[in-house]
Amino acid sequence: MSVLLALCVMAGLALLLGAVLGFAAIRFRVEDDPLVDKIDAILPQTQCAQCGYPGCRPYATAITNDEADINQCPPGGEDGIRQLADLLGREFKPLNAANGVEKPKRVAVIDEQLCIGCTLCIQACPVDAIVGAAKHMHTVIASECTGCELCIAPCPVDCIDMAPLGDTPASWKWRYPVAMLKVVS
Amino acid sequence: MSRLHAFHGGIHPPEHKAESNGARIVQVPLPPQLVVALNQHIGHGAKPVVAAGDRVAKGQMIGRAEGRVSAAVHAPTSGRVLAVEPRVVAHPSGLAELCVVIEPDGEERWIERQRFDWRNADGPAVLDHLRDLGVVGLGGAVFPSHLKLAGARTLDTLVINGAECEPYITCDDRLMRERADEIGAGIAIVRQLMNARQVKVGIEDNKPEAIEAMRLACGGQDIEVVVVPTLYPSGGAKQLTRLLTGREVPAGVRATDLGVQCFNVGTVQALYRALEHGEPLLSRIVTLTGAVARPGNVEALLGTPLSHLMAFAGVAADVTGHVYGGPMMGFVLPSLEAGLTKSGNCIIARNAELFPPAPPEMPCIRCGTCAEACPAELQPMDLYWFARARQFGRAQERHLFDCIECGACAYVCPSNIRLVDYFRYAKSEIWAAEKSRDAATLARRRHEARQARQERDKRERAERLAARTTPRPAPPPLPEQVTPQEAPAAPAAPTDDDKQARIAAAMARAAARRAGQAGKGEGGDGA
Ligand code: SF4
Ligand code: SF4
Ligand code: SF4
Ligand code: SF4
Ligand code: SF4
Numbered sequence: 001m002s003v004l005l006a007l008c009v010m011a012g013l014a015l016l017l018g019a020v021l022g023f024a025a026i027r028f029r030v031e032d033d034p035l036v037d038k039i040d041a042i043l044p045q046t047q048c049a050q051c052g053y054p055g056c057r058p059y060a061t062a063i064t065n066d067e068a069d070i071n072q073c074p075p076g077g078e079d080g081i082r083q084l085a086d087l088l089g090r091e092f093k094p095l096n097a098a099n100g101v102e103k104p105k106r107v108a109v110i111d112e113q114l115c116i117g118c119t120l121c122i123q124a125c126p127v128d129a130i131v132g133a134a135k136h137m138h139t140v141i142a143s144e145c146t147g148c149e150l151c152i153a154p155c156p157v158d159c160i161d162m163a164p165l166g167d168t169p170a171s172w173k174w175r176y177p178v179a180m181l182k183v184v185s
Numbered sequence: 186m187s188r189l190h191a192f193h194g195g196i197h198p199p200e201h202k203a204e205s206n207g208a209r210i211v212q213v214p215l216p217p218q219l220v221v222a223l224n225q226h227i228g229h230g231a232k233p234v235v236a237a238g239d240r241v242a243k244g245q246m247i248g249r250a251e252g253r254v255s256a257a258v259h260a261p262t263s264g265r266v267l268a269v270e271p272r273v274v275a276h277p278s279g280l281a282e283l284c285v286v287i288e289p290d291g292e293e294r295w296i297e298r299q300r301f302d303w304r305n306a307d308g309p310a311v312l313d314h315l316r317d318l319g320v321v322g323l324g325g326a327v328f329p330s331h332l333k334l335a336g337a338r339t340l341d342t343l344v345i346n347g348a349e350c351e352p353y354i355t356c357d358d359r360l361m362r363e364r365a366d367e368i369g370a371g372i373a374i375v376r377q378l379m380n381a382r383q384v385k386v387g388i389e390d391n392k393p394e395a396i397e398a399m400r401l402a403c404g405g406q407d408i409e410v411v412v413v414p415t416l417y418p419s420g421g422a423k424q425l426t427r428l429l430t431g432r433e434v435p436a437g438v439r440a441t442d443l444g445v446q447c448f449n450v451g452t453v454q455a456l457y458r459a460l461e462h463g464e465p466l467l468s469r470i471v472t473l474t475g476a477v478a479r480p481g482n483v484e485a486l487l488g489t490p491l492s493h494l495m496a497f498a499g500v501a502a503d504v505t506g507h508v509y510g511g512p513m514m515g516f517v518l519p520s521l522e523a524g525l526t527k528s529g530n531c532i533i534a535r536n537a538e539l540f541p542p543a544p545p546e547m548p549c550i551r552c553g554t555c556a557e558a559c560p561a562e563l564q565p566m567d568l569y570w571f572a573r574a575r576q577f578g579r580a581q582e583r584h585l586f587d588c589i590e591c592g593a594c595a596y597v598c599p600s601n602i603r604l605v606d607y608f609r610y611a612k613s614e615i616w617a618a619e620k621s622r623d624a625a626t627l628a629r630r631r632h633e634a635r636q637a638r639q640e641r642d643k644r645e646r647a648e649r650l651a652a653r654t655t656p657r658p659a660p661p662p663l664p665e666q667v668t669p670q671e672a673p674a675a676p677a678a679p680t681d682d683d684k685q686a687r688i689a690a691a692m693a694r695a696a697a698r699r700a701g702q703a704g705k706g707e708g709g710d711g712a
Contacts, residue, residue: 044621045628055632127631146628169224171620172278173613177606 036060042083046075047126048148050100055126069093074100075147106162107145108152112137114159121151121160190431192424194558195416196593198352198513200391205474206355208481210363213497219261219287219488220524221247222274226321227328228254233285239266242296244465247285250316256329257319259465260287261486263294275491275509275526279519287488298463303374311378311460318465319527320456324420324449325510327528330456333446334378341444342430343381345372345453347388347395348413348420351511354531356470357450359482361388361395365402368450371457372408375448384408385429386450391415417513418591422447424560436587466527473498475508475533488524491532495521500534508533512540513592547600555594555604561587565594565604572611577618580611
């Protein structure tokens with residue numbers, strides 16, 4: 001008799017705890033794969049594919065799956081690699097030259113006299129930063145251009161140039177105060 | 186007499202006020218050219234509404250307020266617009282920004298001023314009016330005044346800032362001595378607009394004449410002129426608020442939400458001119474001092490080239506540079522080409538005697554003197570350490586953004602560390618990082634939206650294809666040339682070919698146009 005009672009109590013407890021755990025699993029569910037999000041948050045979102053993946057998120061996924069190294073994103077530069085190394089607890093390593101070099105940010109500018117309105121650049125732009133209609137001149141919305149350069153190659157008349165973003169008083173930064181001691185070669 | 190609530194820290198640097206506060210404010214003669222910057226305030230720059238060649242009247246709007254935090258800019262005198270182009274502005278970077286260059290015609294022909302009945306207008310209309318008259322804070326921060334007024338329906342204490350604690354600067358002192366009645370009238374206006382229960386005017390005890398004048402002007406009204414001890418930086422908005430009301434304004438909290446708000450005396454006077462006389466902000470009082478022949482205060486039109494001002498004050502031979510603002514919070518001007526802005530309260534000509542070259546920096550000995558002097562109750566040596574090590578997150582955790590860049594810490598540091606330079610550096614790095622993070626977020630959103638659209642298009646195309654390839658139950662009445670299976674491919678192929686051909690033709694045209702430099706004629710745009 002007492003054996004049965006004990007069994008019942010244990011079974012009841014197991015059911016109860018199971019229900020609590022099940023409820024907790026649904027109520028406090030963690031979004032799947034937060035690591036990809038964390039890595040994606042560090043990547044600069046230029047979407048230039050220089051890392052060898054078709055965008056920042058695919059590259060983030062590849063890093064998570066240990067398929068890619070952390071030093072393949074040129075727009076993110078050394079700073080970006082350092083942040084990735086911090087996040088993943090890895091050693092810092094310099095940018096892989098095979099992927100490209102870190103450059104100051106530039107934006108695409110279309111020479112509107114030459115543009116023939118073929119829309120090929122619109123199709124290439126990963127962030128829809130180009131506006132224009134077929135057979136009409138196209139133009140780049142500078143504030144939305146990430147500088148990925150993906151529109152350059154498809155343009156049949158080579159009318160897209162990358163222009164450096166000039167410093168303005170608003171974007172200007174105070175320099176590091178100490179006259180930095182650099183070895184003059 | 187209300188009790189004073191001392192703030193933490195503070196310093197007593199040499200005042201250097203006697204040089205410039207003795208003489209009356211004088212008008213600067215019209216310069217041959219005015220360079221009026223379109224961004225003279227915190228927030229978005231104004232959008233130009235005039236073009237080169239236009240004739241403008243004094244007080245005519247030349248830049249419209251753009252965005253929420255912005256204010257209008259006006260022609261300081263009548264004349265002709267020579268250009269709307271980037272010119273060097275009064276900024277530590279020495280970079281160019283959009284300016285309206287005006288050649289005065291000397292007639293001082295005013296635009297027709299509209300009387301604005303602010304007493305009977307509703308709140309938002311008054312604020313829009315002030316924005317369109319370009320009234321911003323003249324104490325140095327140049328925050329658009331209409332936004333400050335917009336905060337609360339009722340206010341406990343309105344603090345009027347006449348402390349002017351920074352060495353060398355005496356423009357508010359002279360303004361209070363000479364135009365106290367206008368300030369008094371302005372205070373009454375702000376008080377009514379903000380529904381303030383009480384008004385306190387804070388003035389440092391080194392300005393007895395200004396205190397006298399303000400007491401006289403405010404006599405009839407229920408306004409308390411409070412004399413505060415001379416201690417830098419008692420003129421900081423937070424420090425003066427604390428002194429007069431005992432209230433702390435934490436970072437990120439609007440003062441209005443705590444029932445207090447602080448206006449500079451110059452701003453209040455500008456508000457009076459704007460609301461009672463319909464005058465936009467066209468000029469300001471600026472102290473010209475340091476190594477000049479005739480130090481003093483002048484009233485100058487905005488946009489007056491700084492070189493014109495310094496020539497008016499008489500430049501000494503041994504001047505090594507100029508400081509825009511005070512010696513503690515100002516910055517060294519990269520050039521004197523720029524025009525005077527609404528923030529320009531003082532220009533100091535530096536020479537080796539007044540401003541000896543800074544002694545070399547030594548390592549921090551963690552003596553804590555800087556923390557004792559800091560009015561914001563920070564630990565400057567920790568902030569310095571993290572800024573130096575580029576650990577900006579740690580600096581932010583230690584309230585870097587509470588730092589008002591007053592320079593008290595650097596002034597007392599026995600190791601001569603230019604602490605404020607490190608804080609400015611760290612702040613601008615953090616802002617830049619925030620900006621690029623925002624840009625990345627925007628790019629991510631747009632990229633995801635594009636992918637979703639492409640996904641949808643692909644699905645829809647596939648659905649259409651499926652719908653067309655399934656044989657229709659009732660054949661169309663007209664006999665078809667092509668079988669349903671060929672239908673989707675058939676029309677696509679010619680258009681593709683067509684497109685390729687058109688592109689090839691266009692490429693040839695463009696190449697020809699490039700090759701023939703002279704050939705500027707429009708090519709046949711048909712195909
Ligand atoms: S290289 Fe960097 S910015 Fe370009 S797509 Fe790859 S992760 Fe994104
Ligand atoms: S406009 Fe060109 S460079 Fe700019 S984001 Fe689009 S494809 Fe990239
Ligand atoms: S690809 Fe070149 S020619 Fe074609 S629309 Fe874009 S800019 Fe114009
Ligand atoms: S006063 Fe200077 S030396 Fe002393 S703790 Fe502060 S930074 Fe260091
Ligand atoms: S500059 Fe900043 S840290 Fe230094 S004393 Fe002033 S508020 Fe404190």
